[in-house]
Amino acid sequence: MLEKMRKENRQLPEEETMEVLLKCEYGILSTMGDDYPYAVPMSYVVANNKIYIHGTCESGQKTKNIHNNPKVCFTVVGNTEILPSQFATKYESVVVLGTASLCEGTDKEMALEKFLDKYSSEYKQAGMKYIKAAINKVSVYEISIDMITGKAKR
Numbered sequence: 001m002l003e004k005m006r007k008e009n010r011q012l013p014e015e016e017t018m019e020v021l022l023k024c025e026y027g028i029l030s031t032m033g034d035d036y037p038y039a040v041p042m043s044y045v046v047a048n049n050k051i052y053i054h055g056t057c058e059s060g061q062k063t064k065n066i067h068n069n070p071k072v073c074f075t076v077v078g079n080t081e082i083l084p085s086q087f088a089t090k091y092e093s094v095v096v097l098g099t100a101s102l103c104e105g106t107d108k109e110m111a112l113e114k115f116l117d118k119y120s121s122e123y124k125q126a127g128m129k130y131i132k133a134a135i136n137k138v139s140v141y142e143i144s145i146d147m148i149t150g151k152a153k154r
Helices: 014-023 061-068 105-119 121-137
Strands: 026-032 037-043 045-047 050-056 071-083 088-103 138-153
Touching: 014 045, 014 071, 014 088, 014 138, 026 061, 037 050, 037 061, 045 105, 050 088, 050 105, 088 105, 105 121, 105 138, 121 138
Parallel strands: none
Antiparallel strands: 026 037, 026 071, 045 050, 050 138, 071 088, 088 138
């Protein structure tokens, strides 16, 4: 598990942590490979207190790593501003430790619809047709949240 946060005054309450997680556009999924950690930027959605990511059904590094070790780390960073004269940066971030598993059936459809709501809400009808046509060509993973922390300098 994570060490206790060194700068406790920057730790966000759980409610604010979830707000940051919900509003960010993308995150970094970190998995463990055979020899090295592997991190990849991902679009994502949050529903039912889980994080959903998607990709192709073909087995790439991300998929291989999740199947070998489902423990993952998912990180988002939002609202950054460099403060040159202070040699600092304003930021807010969230780190999630969780367990990834393949999502099927109605949960998979729900997650894909949530992607439409988040990223293409003005094209919902066309997006639903796209989902129906591509549902068997995409994999969706859900990440159950085992531990979540948020941090900010505002």
